[in-house]
Amino acid sequence: MRQKAYAQAMRVIACALMVWQVWMMWYISSHEAAGVQWSCDLAGGCASDQLASMSPMLGVAFAAALGVLGARYLHRAAPGAMIALSAVAAAAGWYDALAEGQVERSTVTSFHIFLPLGDFAVSQWLTFLWSAAGVGCLAAWWGAAVSLRRTAGLRRLSRRYTTAHAALEGWRSAGRRYGEVTVVFDDEAGVRHEVPTVVERVALKRDVLAVYDPDRPDDPALTRVAVPHRKLLRIS
Numbered sequence: 158m159r160q161k162a163y164a165q166a167m168r169v170i171a172c173a174l175m176v177w178q179v180w181m182m183w184y185i186s187s188h189e190a191a192g193v194q195w196s197c198d199l200a201g202g203c204a205s206d207q208l209a210s211m212s213p214m215l216g217v218a219f220a221a222a223l224g225v226l227g228a229r230y231l232h233r234a235a236p237g238a239m240i241a242l243s244a245v246a247a248a249a250g251w252y253d254a255l256a257e258g259q260v261e262r263s264t265v266t267s268f269h270i271f272l273p274l275g276d277f278a279v280s281q282w283l284t285f286l287w288s289a290a291g292v293g294c295l296a297a298w299w300g301a302a303v304s305l306r307r308t309a310g311l312r313r314l315s316r317r318y319t320t321a322h323a324a325l326e327g328w329r330s331a332g333r334r335y336g337e338v339t340v341v342f343d344d345e346a347g348v349r350h351e352v353p354t355v356v357e358r359v360a361l362k363r364d365v366l367a368v369y370d371p372d373r374p375d376d377p378a379l380t381r382v383a384v385p386h387r388k389l390l391r392i393s
Contacts, residue, residue, distance in 0.1 A: 168226065175223040179239070180246040182219055186212035187250030187282070190266045191259050216243055232304035232386050237296025244290035251283055307357065309368045309383035319345065323367035323382065325360060326351075334358055340382050342367035344374050352380045360384050 189209035220239040228235045254260050262280040277285075305311055312318050323342035330336045334357055341351050352367070354377055363384050370379040 168229065172223065172227045172230075175219060175226060176242070178219045179216055179223055179242055182212045182216035183243045183246035184250040184253075185209050186216060187247045188254045188259075189250075191254065191264065216246075229386065231297075231301075232308070233300030234297040234304065235300070237293045237298070237300055240293030241290045241297060242293075244286045244293060248283055248286040248290070251279055251286070255279065304386070307359075307384050308386060309366075309381045312368050312381055313383060317370060318368050318379075319371050320366045320368050320383065321345075323365050325356065325365060325382070328361065331355060338382075340365070340367050340380065342369070344369070345371065348374075350374045353377050354380060354382055356382045357384070 186209055189207070189212075192207075192209070220243050224231075224235040224239045227238075231238055251260075255262065260266065260279050262278065262283075264279050265276045266279065266282070267276050313320060321342040321344060323340050325338045326341055327339050328336045329338075335355055336358060338354060338356055338360075339351050340354050340356075341349065343349050350367075350369075352369070352375055356365075360382055366383040366385060368381045368383050370376065373379050
């Protein structure tokens with residue numbers, strides 16, 4: 158138990174540090190954008206040895222690493238959350254640059270995100286970034302809703318319900334993604350139950366849990382199949 162708690166604490170600390178790294182890279186990429194000096198050759202290629210010129214690529218890499226590291230907590234909300242975090246951090250950098258007088262809203266810069274996308278005014282970059290943040294938030298909410306439904310997250314938090322390792326038997330298609338099955342599990346007393354339910358097709362290829370009411374374990378209306386989140390990265 159102590160080792161598991163230590164591993165979880167280390168994961169949380171690592172996630173916090175990665176959040177800071179992602180924020181700083183995207184913040185620097187916009188805050189210092191106006192001061193980046195580019196050296197271009199005759200072939201049309203340009204490069205710079207300043208951190209701000211590489212910050213967007215580092216921000217993408219750190220955001221991807223944070224998404225994998227934090228997937229245990231964010232589940233399917235992770236991609237949207239990373240987009241929103243990156244966009245808000247870049248917007249914060251622009252606002253501070255405006256407040257410090259480094260740029261004006263009409264200033265045209267060669268701020269890069271993944272590749273040189275062209276020269277746009279600061280106001281246009283802010284519009285784009287806030288739009289990206291909005292899309293990221295919507296994606297995060299959608300991902301969270303899907304994860305909560307698939308893992309029966311809210312039901313598992315309730316003291317009314319308990320969980321047990323389960324197996325799925327039979328499959329009768331009830332649409333493109335769903336089908337009717339029988340979930341088989343043993344309750345806390347060791348009594349076996351077979352309850353009809355509807356699950357997503359993806360559950361057939363995964364380890365599943367039965368989430369049920371101990372007082373009425375055979376009630377299909379109170380029994381759900383949970384598909385636990387698959388671990389992408391294990392720290393132990």
